[in-house]
Structure formats: C-alpha cells, structure tokens
Amino acid sequence: MSSFWKTLLRHPGAVIGLVIMAAVLFIAICGPLLFPTSPWRMVQRPFLAPMVVPGFPFGTDALGRDVAAGLIHGARVSLLVGLVSTLAALAIGVPLGAIAGYAGGKVDDALMRFTEFFQTVPSFALAIVLVAIMQPSIVSIVAAIAIVSWPPVARLVRGEVLSLRSREYVQAAIVTGHSNGWIIWREILPNTLSPIIVLASLMIATAILLESSLSFLGLGDPNLMSWGYMVGAGRTVIRQAWWITVFPGIAILLTVLALNLIGEGLNDALNPRLAKEGR
Amino acid sequence: MLSFVAQRLIKAVIVLLAIVVLNFFLIRAAPGDPATVMAGEAGATDELFVAQLREKFGLDRPMHEQLFFYVKGIVTFDLGFSFRQQMPVSKLILDRLPATLLLTGTAFMISLGMGVLLGGMAARRAGRWTDTLITTFSMVFYATPLFWVSLMGILLFSVTLDWLPSFGYETVGAGYTGLRHVSDVAAHLVLPASALGLFFMATYTRMTRASMLEVSRLDFVKTARAKGLGDRVIQRRHILRNALLPVVTLAGLQAGTLVGGAVLTETVFAWPGIGRLMYDALIQRDYNLLLGVFVVSSAMVLAFNLITDLIYRLVDPRIEMNT
Numbered sequence: 001m002s003s004f005w006k007t008l009l010r011h012p013g014a015v016i017g018l019v020i021m022a023a024v025l026f027i028a029i030c031g032p033l034l035f036p037t038s039p040w041r042m043v044q045r046p047f048l049a050p051m052v053v054p055g056f057p058f059g060t061d062a063l064g065r066d067v068a069a070g071l072i073h074g075a076r077v078s079l080l081v082g083l084v085s086t087l088a089a090l091a092i093g094v095p096l097g098a099i100a101g102y103a104g105g106k107v108d109d110a111l112m113r114f115t116e117f118f119q120t121v122p123s124f125a126l127a128i129v130l131v132a133i134m135q136p137s138i139v140s141i142v143a144a145i146a147i148v149s150w151p152p153v154a155r156l157v158r159g160e161v162l163s164l165r166s167r168e169y170v171q172a173a174i175v176t177g178h179s180n181g182w183i184i185w186r187e188i189l190p191n192t193l194s195p196i197i198v199l200a201s202l203m204i205a206t207a208i209l210l211e212s213s214l215s216f217l218g219l220g221d222p223n224l225m226s227w228g229y230m231v232g233a234g235r236t237v238i239r240q241a242w243w244i245t246v247f248p249g250i251a252i253l254l255t256v257l258a259l260n261l262i263g264e265g266l267n268d269a270l271n272p273r274l275a276k277e278g279r
Numbered sequence: 280m281l282s283f284v285a286q287r288l289i290k291a292v293i294v295l296l297a298i299v300v301l302n303f304f305l306i307r308a309a310p311g312d313p314a315t316v317m318a319g320e321a322g323a324t325d326e327l328f329v330a331q332l333r334e335k336f337g338l339d340r341p342m343h344e345q346l347f348f349y350v351k352g353i354v355t356f357d358l359g360f361s362f363r364q365q366m367p368v369s370k371l372i373l374d375r376l377p378a379t380l381l382l383t384g385t386a387f388m389i390s391l392g393m394g395v396l397l398g399g400m401a402a403r404r405a406g407r408w409t410d411t412l413i414t415t416f417s418m419v420f421y422a423t424p425l426f427w428v429s430l431m432g433i434l435l436f437s438v439t440l441d442w443l444p445s446f447g448y449e450t451v452g453a454g455y456t457g458l459r460h461v462s463d464v465a466a467h468l469v470l471p472a473s474a475l476g477l478f479f480m481a482t483y484t485r486m487t488r489a490s491m492l493e494v495s496r497l498d499f500v501k502t503a504r505a506k507g508l509g510d511r512v513i514q515r516r517h518i519l520r521n522a523l524l525p526v527v528t529l530a531g532l533q534a535g536t537l538v539g540g541a542v543l544t545e546t547v548f549a550w551p552g553i554g555r556l557m558y559d560a561l562i563q564r565d566y567n568l569l570l571g572v573f574v575v576s577s578a579m580v581l582a583f584n585l586i587t588d589l590i591y592r593l594v595d596p597r598i599e600m601n602t
Contacts, residue, residue, distance in 0.1 A: 013418075116294075117294055117297055120294055120535075120577070120580060120581060120584065121298060121301075121577055121580070122535050122536065122538050122539045122573075122576050122577060122580050123536070123539060124536070124539030124540070124542065125538065125539050125542065125557070125572070125573050125576050125577070126573070128542065128557065128561065128569075128573075129305060129569060129570060129573050130305075132561055132564070132566070132569060133305055133308050133309045133310075133566070134308075135310070205422065209422075209424055212424050212426075213424065213425065213426060213543055216424075216426045216543070217542070217543070217546065217558060217561060218561070218562065219561070228424070228426075231424075231426060231427055231430065232426075235430055235547065238430055238433065238434060238438070239438055242434055242438075245427070245430050245434075246431070246434075248427075249423075249424060249427035249428075249430070249431070252424050252427065253419070253422055253423050253424065253427070256422035256423075256424075257418065257419060257422035260418065260421060260422055261418070
C-alpha cells in the first residue's frame with residue numbers, strides 16, 4: 001500500500017488533483033453547516049458584482065441569491081450525483097461483464113450485443129429523454145446517468161474476466177468444486193479491482209459533467225441547487241452579470257479536472273507496467 | 280466487401296429497430312395518455328384528432344399490435360405530429376437537419392484536424408515544454424463543460440471583443456445573398472463549431488500523442504532510422520500514418536457523440552438545428568417531438584458508425600471482413 005501512495009504522490013498531476021478534490025470534499029461536507037442559509041433565499045439586491053459588498057465574494061444572481069451559497073451547496077449535489085450514479089453503473093456493469101466473460105458462448109454474445117446497443121445510442125440524448133420522461137429529480141438523474149454509463153464497465157470487466165478465467169488458480173478453484181458465483185466473486189473479481197477503480201474515478205468525472213449538462217438544460221432536481229442549474233439560470237443575463245455563469249463553471253471544471261488527474265495517477269500507481277509503456 | 284457492407288447494414292437496421300422499440304415503450308412511459316403525448320399534450324389537442332390517433336395507432340388493441348403500427352409508422356418516416364409547433368415531427372426535423380450537419384461536420388473537422396496536429400506536436404517533443412503545454416491544455420479542455428465553454432466564448436468574443444456574432448445562423452433581416460451570405464453564416468458558425476469541437480479536440484490530441492509514442496517504439500521505426508531516413512520523414516510517413524488509424528476510428532465512432540453535444544451548443548447559440556429543437560421540445564414537454572429527435576439522432580449515429588466501419592475497412596485491408 002505504501003508503494004501505491006509513493007507512486008501516486010510522485011505524479012504531480014495526481015497531487016494537484018488530490019488537493020483540489022480534498023478542498024471540494026471539505027466544502028461539500030462542511031460547507032452547508034457553515035453556510036446554513038438556503039441557497040435559494042434572496043439575501044441582497046440582484047446583480048451585485050463580486051467583492052463589492054463584504055460577505056458576498058462571488059456576488060448575487062438575477063434574483064439576489066448569494067452565488068457563494070449556491071457554489072457551496074452545489075458541491076454536495078455534484079459529488080453525490082457523481083458518486084451514486086457511478087456506483088449504480090458499476091452495479092449494472094460489473095455483474096453483466098463478469099457473467100459475459102465467465103460464461104462465454106451464447107450468453108456472452110447476447111450480453112455483448114445488449115451492451116453494444118447501449119453504446120450505440122447517443123448517450124446524452126438518451127439521458128435527456130429518460131430524465132424528461134421520469135420527471136426531473138435526483139433519483140431520475142442518477143438512474144439516467146447510470147443507464148447511459150455502464151457499458152464501458154461491462155466491457156472492461158468482461159475482458160478482464162475472460163483473461164483471468166483460464167488462469168491456473170481459477171482452474172484449481174473449479175476443480176475443487178466451488179460454485180461459479182463463489183469463483184467469480186472471490187477469485188476473479190478481486191483481481192479486476194485496479195482497472196475498475198481507475199475507470200470509476202474517470203466515470204465520476206463524466207457523471208458530474210453529465211449532471212451539470214442536464215441541470216443546465218433545466219432537467220435538474222428542482223429542489224436542489226446545482227452548478228449546472230446556476231450556469232443555466234445565469235445564461236440569459238450573461239451580458240449584465242458575467243459572474244453568475246463564470247464561477248459555477250469554474251467549480252465544475254476544477255472538480256472534473258481533479259477527478260481526471262486522480263484517475264490518471266491511479267492508473268500509474270495501480271498498473272505500473274501499463275504506465276511505463278504508456279509514456 | 281459486398282457481404283461485409285450487407286452484414287453491417289443488417290446489423291445497423293437491427294439496432295435501429297431496437298431503438299424504435301425502446302422509443303415505443305418510452306412514449307408509453309411518458310406522463311399522460313400515449314395518444315395525447317403523440318398529439319402534443321393534453322389541452323392543446325382536440326378530441327377528434329386524439330380519436331384519430333387512437334384509431335391510427337390502434338391504441339385500444341393489444342400491445343404487440345400497437346408496436347407493429349408504431350414501427351410501421353416510423354418506417355414510412357411518420358413520427359407523429361407536434362401540436363405545439365403545428366407541424367409533423369418529421370418535417371420539423373428535416374428542416375433543421377442541414378444546420379446540425381453543418382455544425383457537427385465543421386466541429387468534427389476542427390477537432391480532428393487540430394487534435395492530430397497538436398497531438399503530433401506533443402509526441403514529437405515528448406517531455407519538453409511544448410508537450411507539457413499541449414498536454415495540460417488538453418487535460419483542461421477535456422474537463423470543461425461544453426455549455427460553459429460556449430458561454431465563455433460568447434462572453435469573450437462577442438460581448439467583450441465584439442468580433443463574432445453570439446447567436447443564430449445568419450444575420451436576421453440582412454437578406455444577404457451569394458458570397459455575403461456564405462461569409463455571414465461562416466461568421467455565425469465559428470463560435471459554436473469551435474466550442475463543440477474543443478472537447479473532442481482534447482480527446483484526439485491525447486489519443487494521437489499516445490498512439491504516436493506507441494508506434495514510435497515499434498521495430499519498423501527503428502529500421503527506418505537505421506536506414507538513415509530523416510526524422511521528419513520518419514515522423515510523417517512512418518509514425519503518423521500508422522498512429523492515425525486508431526484516432527480516426529475513435530473519431531468516427533465519436534461523431535455520434537457530437538450530435539449529443541449539439542443539443543448544448545445549439546441551445547446556447549440559438550443555432551437552428553435538431554439539438555435546439557430537442558431543447559425546445561424539452562422545455563415545452565413536447566414528448567413526441569423529443570422522442571422523434573431522439574430516434575433521428577440515433578439513426579444519424581448509426582449512419583456515422585457504418586461509414587466509419589466502411590472507411591476503416593477501405594483504409595486498412597488487414598481488418599477482417601467478418602464482423
């Protein structure tokens with residue numbers, strides 16, 4: 001484990017990513033406690049520029065709501081949606097991929113056609129349609145993102161399982177009479193963990209981008225302040241008040257960038273052989 | 280080759296049918312009676328039309344018969360009627376399609392051209408500051424939300440610098456013709472196409488760089504070097520050519536994703552394409568139009584993928600013909 005951290009911390013990008021991520025996490029967890037006022041409340045005059053009135057470093061929006069409060073509360077929504085939808089996508093993709101890879105033959109064929117179908121359908125358009133039909137809420141957003149993002153997981157796990165299946169230790173487990181489920185769960189899946197972790201960290205980033213895009217289009221949860229919603233709401237007044245759209249966008253950019261950097265660092269740390277070849 | 284084309288076509292048709300079936304169930308999942316959903320929305324429709332729709336799509340019949348009627352309608356490109364826009368959905372989409380093709384096509388060329396150029400530069404100067412700069416930039420653009428970078432483009436190039444128009448397809452009411460018209464549309468195209476292409480440019484930059492570095496370690500490059508060929512020739516003729524194959528494939532497969540991105544770009548720039556149409560349908564909860572755009576954009580993605588497959592097959596004869 002210590003060599004893992006050493007490799008990770010030697011990666012300058014990963015360190016930057018970890019620092020940004022730690023800050024975002026801190027804001028997401030502690031922010032709403034320090035900033036208990038609802039981000040929807042009107043607290044000052046509308047279109048207050050940043051740094052003009054003390055206590056409003058990011059100004060206010062078209063309705064006099066505090067942009068800083070929105071940023072803080074939005075962090076929670078972004079991270080929550082990113083994390084939960086990625087977990088949900090893993091919950092769909094890992095079993096499907098494992099079964100396809102382990103069973104092979106017709107089962108594999110059928111499952112892979114199914115996966116390919118979901119990879120072909122334009123994912124963002126499908127996500128829009130799904131949220132619109134299920135009605136915008138945090139649950140429908142998470143579900144839609146999970147539904148459009150599991151195929152890469154299934155393909156990755158299938159490939160890994162396919163190559164691990166023929167290993168001697170798996171053959172040994174089969175000979176000793178363990179059930180297929182036990183072999184997949186105890187012998188095979190733990191060995192696919194590293195690439196799954198790398199993929200998952202990148203998927204959280206994509207999920208956050210997707211969530212912000214959906215909220216931007218007005219498909220966010222109407223009860224939750226999110227960064228995408230803020231940009232969408234500020235878009236029509238961008239000529240008068242640049243700060244309403246600029247700051248939430250930077251928040252999304254930094255968070256997604258941090259996750260991508262961490263993902264690359266993890267890739268180097270967890271797959272040292274691959275990392276050396278990739279350079 | 281012919282059997283390969285036929286195989287791919289059949290596969291695409293099957294996927295398209297599956298999408299249509301998915302759509303069928305999505306319409307039924309939409310809030311409200313399917314007939315009213317198809318007609319527009321409750322209240323905006325007159326009873327007679329809903330009754331006609333019920334009759335036409337056989338909504339009082341069993342599910343599998345309904346599905347048959349629905350598929351039959353789509354095969355003849357009958358996607359229903361948008362009451363909100365007072366027009367058949369298929370006509371609305373066809374009217375908007377050229378604008379989207381222009382936008383996504385331009386964005387595609389910008390992203391692929393710039394991506395390969397920058398990725399190639401980075402690979403050739405791997406480890407030096409040019410490489411660091413390009414890699415950092417592509418990392419940042421890769422993380423930038425498309426809708427936000429579009430807005431920042433407007434803020435910088437339209438509001439602050441006043442160089443480019445910020446919305447629309449052409450100057451309304453100017454009535455330009457000929458070359459003036461072309462340059463007018465081109466000026467309107469610059470911002471949306473660059474914004475849409477930026478994310479993909481970052482992807483192709485990273486991919487070209489990685490692919491070139493990978494190829495440059497192969498034996499035939501060593502041979503070329505041993506033959507005494509110049510660095511430039513090796514880079515261009517030997518490395519880049521071979522490294523481009525995976526990039527072009529990915530680009531072709533991602534061309535479909537551009538259509539999804541077009542929803543955001545067209546919304547921000549009020550570009551009159553099917554992405555903007557999808558946004559309008561969304562805002563007005565015009566589910567039938569929404570799903571119509573979804574089916575058509577899926578079909579576009581399938582077509583893109585098919586073309587990529589064929590080009591790939593033509594460019595690289597090593598690819599097996601079967602599946």
